[in-house]
Amino acid sequence: MSDPTTLPSVWPDEFWVYAYGSLMWDPGFPYEEAMPGLIHGYHRSLCILSTIYRGTSEHPGLVMGLDRGGSCCGRAFRVASEHVEATVAYLDEREQVTKVYCPHFLETQLSDGRMVSAYTFVVRREHEQFAGTLSLEEQARLVAQGVGARGAAIDYLANAVEHIDALGIPDTQLHKVLKLARDFQSTAQNA
Template sequence: MCEDIFVYLFGYGSLMWRPGFSYTKKFNAYIKGWKRVFYQGSTDHRGTPEAPGRVVTLIKQPEETKDTEEWITWGTVYAISDDEALATLKNLDYREKGGYERHELDIYLDEQSMVSYGKAIVYLATTENEEYLGEDTIDNIAQHIFRSIGPSGRNIDYLLKLANSLHEMGVVDQHVFDIEKIVLELMDRHQINHHNSLVENLSLSSSPTSSMLSSINSLVVNGATTTGTSGSSPGTNSPLLDEKALELLHRHKRFYMKPQGTVIIDQGAVQAISQRAKSLLPVGIIGFTGEFESDALVTIQDSNGSDISRGLTNYSSKELALIIGKQSKDLESLLGYFKGESVVDHTNLILL
């Protein structure tokens, strides 16, 4: 009998809680000589080109420090079958297109390991990529994350998901945990949690104004001075949110309210949403719970019950019962009318 052949993928950021692809097994492991840091800019997921968010990458340990300490970074390793690896990596290349490149690094299973378990593919963003923001103080990074938002949702959600994954693994990452502590204090100070939006208590019209921007900034820092975007000096009075970020906050505020139902999707739809920023089509839906009208907020889950995203549905639960698993081209004949080919448009989705 031939031994199964796997490609190993090491995840140290969002892949830890939302891989978005099929895998045969997963396990915790670490890499040596690298440190996880919030030095990479995000203009397509947790920020915008005008106001990038901050996400993690890896920096290599300087040679001169190796005699006094050893950097290790824990993460999750996924074993992907060889026949699925090519398609999976192609999708991941798109997901990580914002400055990340594939590398191969040795992985280890426990901190006493002297021998590598094997090689794993790792996506990391080098200092040369255009979106690299670089080092800053822990407080400035925390403030930056607190105020950032992008098409995939709030930067704070990315941070807290990462920190929670590490807490569940039982490992200590002081860089991440120090930032988490400051952000949680900011959230507590401004009464923000996972289920309410930064702008929940503001009455916003469809067109943001400078007075709204002033109100948002006042809400976030209560008049305090902060650093601005990359390149600003500490203590400058730069706005926490630009007009683009304010528009995103206005558009996303419903995503942090209570969902009215759950839509369960197959693995193909998970990959389309998680890896390629696609809309949710009826053919990828395998079930749903709850009763809801069109334009309702729903949680989107994979077949294992893990939350993938939230979105605003174009079809009600009664309509969904008639079109679940069907091709988009058949919707009009099934319903007698047509509201669009997708159940949830990609522009009305955020990733969790």
């Protein structure tokens, strides 16, 4: 893992981006190649209170971050050298709105066996939006209530589950949270 203060002043010629949340289905930047990628030392977690994109300060949603421990399978995107600077600028603008994430390069094993260093964002545990470990019910309530500038947190989670399923990753916890969030919304609508 690279310390964020030591990010390179010159980007590598072969530049990869590692996606574990909304970047999996909506990267927003041009890429030459995409494939499943596995990282170790971090796991995908619904651990970030979303107060802009998928919620508000009054009614935060909940979105994913890479938190320490375990492993995570996501998607890796190779960016052509002429698009690297614009891609980094775009990703920093998109992901660093409240500075809840810290940019890192993480060793990523691609599905074809290659090992690459990929640019990604790890949660800052000391940040006020870090929710820590929540029960499934607490996660689901936040997901059910959150609506922000980029839409509903429940739609975000449904897209994540769909793309995780497409990668063949059995993440039953996210499936449980999504089901509970849908149940909470259904109960609220019928009340």
